[in-house]
Amino acid sequence: MPELPEVETSRRGIEPHILNKKIKHVVIRQYQLRWPIPKNLASILTDLKLSQVARRGKYLLLHFGTSGTVIIHLGMSGSLRICTPSTPAGKHDHIDFVFSNNKVLRLTDPRKFGCVLWTKLPVDDHKLISKLGPEPLNDEFNADYLYAQSRKRTCSIKTFIMNSHVVVGVGNIYASESLFMAGINPNRKAGSLSRPRCEKLVIAIKKILELAIQQGGTTLRDFTREHGQPGYFAQQLQVYGRANEPCSSCGKLIKQISQQNRSTFYCTACQK
DNA sequence: ACTGGATCCTGACTGC
DNA sequence: TGCAGTCAGGATCCAG
Numbered sequence: 237m238p239e240l241p242e243v244e245t246s247r248r249g250i251e252p253h254i255l256n257k258k259i260k261h262v263v264i265r266q267y268q269l270r271w272p273i274p275k276n277l278a279s280i281l282t283d284l285k286l287s288q289v290a291r292r293g294k295y296l297l298l299h300f301g302t303s304g305t306v307i308i309h310l311g312m313s314g315s316l317r318i319c320t321p322s323t324p325a326g327k328h329d330h331i332d333f334v335f336s337n338n339k340v341l342r343l344t345d346p347r348k349f350g351c352v353l354w355t356k357l358p359v360d361d362h363k364l365i366s367k368l369g370p371e372p373l374n375d376e377f378n379a380d381y382l383y384a385q386s387r388k389r390t391c392s393i394k395t396f397i398m399n400s401h402v403v404v405g406v407g408n409i410y411a412s413e414s415l416f417m418a419g420i421n422p423n424r425k426a427g428s429l430s431r432p433r434c435e436k437l438v439i440a441i442k443k444i445l446e447l448a449i450q451q452g453g454t455t456l457r458d459f460t461r462e463h464g465q466p467g468y469f470a471q472q473l474q475v476y477g478r479a480n481e482p483c484s485s486c487g488k489l490i491k492q493i494s495q496q497n498r499s500t501f502y503c504t505a506c507q508k
Numbered sequence: 509a510c511t512g513g514a515t516c517c518t519g520a521c522t523g524c
Numbered sequence: 525t526g527c528a529g530t531c532a533g534g535a536t537c538c539a540g
Contacts, residue, residue, distance in 0.1 A: 239533055270516065270536090294534075312534055313518075328518085347517045349534060364536090391511065400535065407533055476533095496512075499531085 238310035240372070240405030241448035241469070243294050246316050250341055251289040253318045257335040258285045259300075266330040270311060270351040273331065277354055281306070281333070293368050293404030297359055298333075304356040307364065311349025317342055369403040372441050377403055379435035386426040386434065393429060394422035395496055397441065406441060409476045410448065412501045414440040416475045421507045422500045423493075447472070475501040 238246075262278035274280070281300070288299035296316075298306040310316070319340050325332070326344065331352055333341040343352065355362045370376040385402055386393075394415060397406045406414065415422050417440035420433060429437070451469040470477075474484050479492035483503040493500050 242533085268517095270534090309534080311517090312532065345517095346519065347532090349516065349518095389510080395511090398534090409533060497514095498534095 238294060238312075238314060239407045239409060239448065240294055240445060241452040243291055243296060243310065244449050245452035246310075247289055247291045247296055250316055250318055253337075253339045254286055254333075254335050254341055255289060256285060256287065257337050257339070258283055260334045260336050260338075263325075263332040263334065264330070265325065266328075266348070269330065269345065269348050270309070271353065273352045274354050277306075277352070280304075280354060286335070292359070292365055293371070293400060294407075295365065299359070304354055305359045305362075307351070307353040307355060307359065307362065308343065309351045309364075311345060311347060311351070313347040314343060314345035314350035317344070367401055369399075369401050372403050372405050372445055377438065377442075379431065379438050382438050383429070383431050383434040386429055389426040391426055392422060392495055393420060393424050393426045393437075394500055396426035397437070398498075403441070405445065408498050408500075409473065410441070410444050412476045413474060414444050416502060416507060417444060419507055421504075422495065422502050424508075475503065477501065 259281045262281050264273055264278060267273045267275070284300040284303050286298055287301045288297075290297040290299060294309060296308040296310075298308065300306070308316075319342055320338060321334055321340055323340070323342075325342075328344050328346040329342055330345060331343045335341070343350070353364075359365055370381065386396060389396060394411050396402055397414065398408065398411050412422065414437065418433070418437040420429070420437060448469050451472065475490050478490045478501060480489050482488065483490055483506060486503065486505045488503055488505040490501055491504050
């Protein structure tokens with residue numbers, strides 16, 4: 237369940253266990269993820285010291301000084317946890333990074349939509365990272381930006397804000413939630429949004445993500461240790477997964493539709 | 509340059 | 525129970 241808040245929660249959860257530790261060895265059980273794990277990754281990483289645990293969008297970045305960076309994406313079903321070398325590996329535990337302090341960073345990903353890659357480049361120059369839009373919580377993501385980017389765009393506003401080249405980290409759940417908070421119909425064409433409504437949407441996206449990170453930080457604190465815990469934020473969702481339930485604002489039943497083969501939930505009365 | 513659709517993969521759930 | 529069909533929190537690639 238990796239939305240941006242959870243990737244950030246994972247980052248904060250694993251960092252204290254492995255920062256500034258050396259890799260003792262790497263165990264790779266399944267190379268075939270979204271893209272294959274580089275064959276020589278284990279030998280490259282052995283004896284390198286982890287200097288920084290960063291995040292860009294939904295990508296987790298393990299920096300090893302000037303040597304290079306491991307790029308991890310959790311896809312739809314990936315998760316990370318800290319365990320020990322003696323913790324038995326499950327069916328979908330694809331890679332273990334074993335550190336000198338005997339802590340293991342373990343990636344689990346049943347659907348294999350995630351990836352583990354290596355780059356020597358400055359990570360911002362990597363193909364997957366270089367074209368990403370701004371971080372939603374940075375000042376760079378503001379009403380002027382969203383308004384300018386959306387002009388003449390005919391795709392729906394929901395599809396637009398989920399496009400990682402426009403802004404990173406807005407997944408299917410938070411797209412629906414943000415549009416509800418901003419009172420915008422998800423079917424509306426991106427280019428038809430007024431400047432004030434762009435501002436409203438930017439504020440909503442920031443607010444929703446900040447709230448989710450805050451909740452992830454408290455309720456999913458041990459997400460990296462106990463796989464599969466239900467997220468507390470699920471109870472805070474106003475429209476996502478609530479088809480045919482009354483709108484919390486007006487009482488009209490929440491509608492579920494499909495956009496780009498993804499479910500969208502919204503209130504036909506509150507969102508125009 | 510944009511848009512819509514196909515696609516990678518497994519598991520949970522529903523209905524027959 | 526078993527089996528087929530549908531649906532999942534992502535995002536790239538490709539054709540038009």
